[in-house]
Amino acid sequence: MGQPERTIVAMGGNDFGPPDNGLVDDHVIALARAQRGRERPRVCFVGTASGDSRDYLASFYAMFARRSEATHLGLFDRSVSDLERFVLDQDVILVGGGNTANMLAIWRVHGLDRILARAWEQGVILGGSSAGANCWFEGSTTDSFGGLAALADGLGFLPGSFSPHYDGEPMRRPTFQRLVGDGTLPDGHAADDGAAIVFRGTAVAEVVASRPGAQAYRVVRGDAGEATETALRARYLG
Numbered sequence: 001m002g003q004p005e006r007t008i009v010a011m012g013g014n015d016f017g018p019p020d021n022g023l024v025d026d027h028v029i030a031l032a033r034a035q036r037g038r039e040r041p042r043v044c045f046v047g048t049a050s051g052d053s054r055d056y057l058a059s060f061y062a063m064f065a066r067r068s069e070a071t072h073l074g075l076f077d078r079s080v081s082d083l084e085r086f087v088l089d090q091d092v093i094l095v096g097g098g099n100t101a102n103m104l105a106i107w108r109v110h111g112l113d114r115i116l117a118r119a120w121e122q123g124v125i126l127g128g129s130s131a132g133a134n135c136w137f138e139g140s141t142t143d144s145f146g147g148l149a150a151l152a153d154g155l156g157f158l159p160g161s162f163s164p165h166y167d168g169e170p171m172r173r174p175t176f177q178r179l180v181g182d183g184t185l186p187d188g189h190a191a192d193d194g195a196a197i198v199f200r201g202t203a204v205a206e207v208v209a210s211r212p213g214a215q216a217y218r219v220v221r222g223d224a225g226e227a228t229e230t231a232l233r234a235r236y237l238g
């Protein structure tokens with residue numbers, strides 16, 4: 001039997017309700033069915049970045065409870081004693097948006113960063129939106145510190161950097177291009193709201209989108225210290 005497929009789905013922006021239509025969420029469930037073999041995959045939501053917001057959690061269950069064995073992992077009012085056993089028992093770990101820097105600090109206190117690395121190596125699909133996408137890379141753009149800035153201490157499962165909300169917030173694109181162009185962040189990827197990049201191992205396998213026109217991009221530093229952006233073809237799921 002071969003090595004488990006290592007899969008990460010990095011979403012530019014995708015909430016569990018309007019205006020999002022659930023197409024990317026459906027795609028994640030389909031990936032889990034194919035990769036993990038369960039008709040109703042075990043999908044766990046991690047809402048650390050939002051302080052384990054109850055509203056966010058309710059939206060997750062409304063989206064996933066009918067199509068999967070949905071559960072969640074809270075760290076602010078932690079009730080799971082054996083985190084490793086709990087996480088490795090899932091088919092999908094979906095991480096919500098919010099404060100990337102705070103989330104990573106809390107994960108490290110609880111040892112969840114190391115457990116997620118084991119889960120990825122064992123074929124548990126990892127993914128998420130905004131902070132839930134930033135975390136898998138070496139670096140990212142984040143508003144964790146009150147304004148858009150570089151964050152350089154991501155988990156580093158995926159090489160390079162990431163920017164979510166590339167078309168959804170007016171300063172995301174120019175800020176990411178500046179930070180890559182001047183070398184503050186390494187070369188990386190960006191995704192529009194509604195777009196998701198599926199990585200197999202550390203390579204891009206496909207880009208999918210829940211709305212027409214949503215795209216992802218490869219952004220690299222040029223010889224003159226400017227950023228060069230290349231669009232990646234996205235498959236609309238509708």
